[in-house]
Amino acid sequence: MSVTEAAPRASERAYRALRDEIVRWELAPGTVLAEVELAARLGMSRTPVREALARLVSDGLAVAVGGRGLAVAPMDLDQVRDVYEVRQALETHAARLAARRGDPGVFAALADELAATTTSADADPGHVAYYDLVARLDAAVDAAAGxxxxxxxxxxxxxxxxxxxxxxxxxxxxxxxxxxxxxxIAAAIAAGDADLAAHATHVHLHHSLQHAVANVARTTQEPPA
Amino acid sequence: MSVTEAAPRASERAYRALRDEIVRWELAPGTVLAEVELAARLGMSRTPVREALARLVSDGLAVAVGGRGLAVAPMDLDQVRDVYEVRQALETHAARLAARRGDPGVFAALADELAATTTSADADPGHVAYYDLVARLDAAVDAAAGxxxxxxxxxxxxxxxxxxxxxxxxxxxxxxxxxxxxxxIAAAIAAGDADLAAHATHVHLHHSLQHAVANVARTTQEPPA
DNA sequence: CCCCGGCTCTCTGTATGCACAGGGCCCGTA
DNA sequence: TACGGGCCCTGTGCATACAGAGAGCCGGGG
Structure with a gap:
């Protein structure tokens, strides 16, 4: 009954574990990814680890270093800008499609939730509830785009x-x-206004990128405090 | 000295071979991809074949069938439309970036070549020269987008x-x-006109999709003659 | 003291072996 | 004859074994 399939395959577990560690900066940019070490740490053989590393490379989260060996992809301002460029191209389009094809009720409900949610650090230190809500909006857009x-x-x-x-x-x-x-964005999709949804997404990504560039500049190697 | 790196790794050869066979319809949609058979046919062990198949799945060229086993991804009209949607989102954006960042000389030269090329079936039965030229334009756009x-x-x-x-x-x-x-498109990029480049790309993809939909409808399972 | 050459050693890439699971087929029964 | 159950067998997923290549290191020579 779980929404996300279990899929207890070792290669899948390895992929998710490594991806999450990279996202959480537990594996900092530049960290070498040695197969034997990872296999030992994850309690499996090299074979599924290799498969997971191949997926990370295709995601751009790991890069080949020196022709031999992999490392966690570095992070610099140019890379952030490039990622946001692709994100803008895809998400504005997805927002358009969602506005045309989505169920208005779903997005109206999300808009209400976004209006009611709190972003105060006191109530939710990690902002997990807020980011979860954003993730649900992203998922709803993807589903609506179909x-x-x-x-x-x-x-x-x-x-x-x-x-x-x-x-x-x-x-x-x-x-x-x-x-x-x-x-x-959610309200625009709910209203079926494709142009507004796309432009609101563009504006949001612009501000998000500005903020990211301003703050990433001084923390390209070490995780946040 | 080769422009494209040799990279004689077996897994890379397997990936390219299978990808090309799928593209050429030598492996028709729905064809089962059995590891042992492919390994024997490609003259290698199952390990690199597995890696190649994983990449094909992540590309969407192979799909899991029945929970166990892979098959060449099917092709239907909805899928064609979906691919073109993503293509439109990405290529219009890439054309914009190329218009802003690209070297005008490169694209002016490509525009001239496109003006001079022939599309007659008599001179070039497979249209290899034409498609190669288009591929070079795509590559130039990618490179210019940076x-x-x-x-x-x-x-x-x-x-x-x-x-x-x-x-x-x-x-x-x-x-x-x-x-x-x-x-x-090439002329617009050469002129540095981002809007025109994006819109010309949009128009091109619209016509291309219309043509594809009209012709794919009757050949979803068998290769062209 | 610095530089170069060879050696070793680790790490990747590939091959092979093993176990489990799912599906198909055959046989028995109603 | 049609249906159900159980067995076999193929195929995947993982583990392990093997070979080659590149990098680092140590020693010798200038």
Whole structure:
């Protein structure tokens, strides 16, 4: 009955574990990814680890270093800008499609939730509830777009974004503004206004990128405090 | 000295071989991809074949069937439309970036070549010269955009497109029109007109999709003649 | 003291072996 | 004859074994 399939395959577990560790900066950019070490740490053989590493490379989360050996992909401002460019191209399009094809009720409900949610650090230190809500909006957009190729192209971009987000500081002012932007997007989709949904997404990504660039600049190697 | 690195790794050879066979319809949609059989046919062990199959799955060229076993991804009209949607989102954006960042000389030269090329079936039965020219334009756009994430997202889409193209008929009228459309795109990028480049790309993809839909409809399972 | 050459040693890439699970087929029964 | 159950067998997923290549290191020579 679980929504996400169990899929207890070792290679899948390895992929998710490594991806999450990279996103959480537990594996910092530049960290070498040695197969034997990872296999030992994850309690499996090299074979599924190799498969997981291949997926990380295709996601752009791991890069070949020196022709031999892999490392966690570095993070610099150019890379952040590039990721946001692709994200803008795909998400504005997805927002358009969702506005045309989505169920208005779903997005109206999400807009209401976004209006009611709090972004204060006191109530929710990690902002898990807020980010979960945003993730649900993303998922609803993907589902409404109904395009598996779009979702597949967006998935690695979203993973990169999650890593970038950890480097940027979650200051309350930005979070409150982002909540309003997300609410605007959800409302536009609910209203079936494709242009507005696309433009609101563009605006949101612009502000998000500005904030990320300003904050990532000083923390390209070490995780946030 | 080769432009494309040799990389004689078996897994890479397997990936390219299978991908090309799928694109050429030598492996028709629905064909089961058994590891042992492929390993024997390609003259290697199952290990690199497994790696190649994993990449094909992540590209969307192979799909799991029945929980166990893989098959060449099927092709239907909805899928073609979905691929073109993603292609439109990414390529219009890439064209914009190329117009802003690209070297005008490169694209002016490509526009001239596109103006001079012939699309007659008599001179070039497989239209290899023409498609090679288009591929060079795509590569130039990717290079000018200078965004590895964009290029990575576009690569599997372009592979799908190549397979779709085989199902559509190459009638001379469409090819001549496409050549003009491509020339317009190249000229717009050379002129640094981002809007025009994006819109010309949109128009081209619209016509290309219309043509593909009209022709793929009757050949979803068998390769073209 | 610095530089170069060879050696070793680790790490990747590939091959092979093993176990489990799912599906198909055959046989028995109603 | 049609249906159900159980067995076999193929095929995947994982583990392990093997070979080659590149990097680092140590020693010798200038």
């Amino acid at each position: 395009n598996p190729y779009l979702a597949a192209a967006l998935a690695p971009v979203r993973t990169h974004l999650a890593r970038i987000r950890r480097a940027a500081q979650h200051d309350p002012a930005r979070l409150a503004a982002a909540a309003v932007e997300h609410r605007t | 965004n590895p994430y964009l290029a990575a997202a576009l690569a599997p889409v372009r592979t799908h497109l190549a397979r779709i193209r085989r199902a559509a008929q190459h009638d001379p009228a469409r090819l001549a029109a496409a050549a003009v459309e491509h020339r317009t």
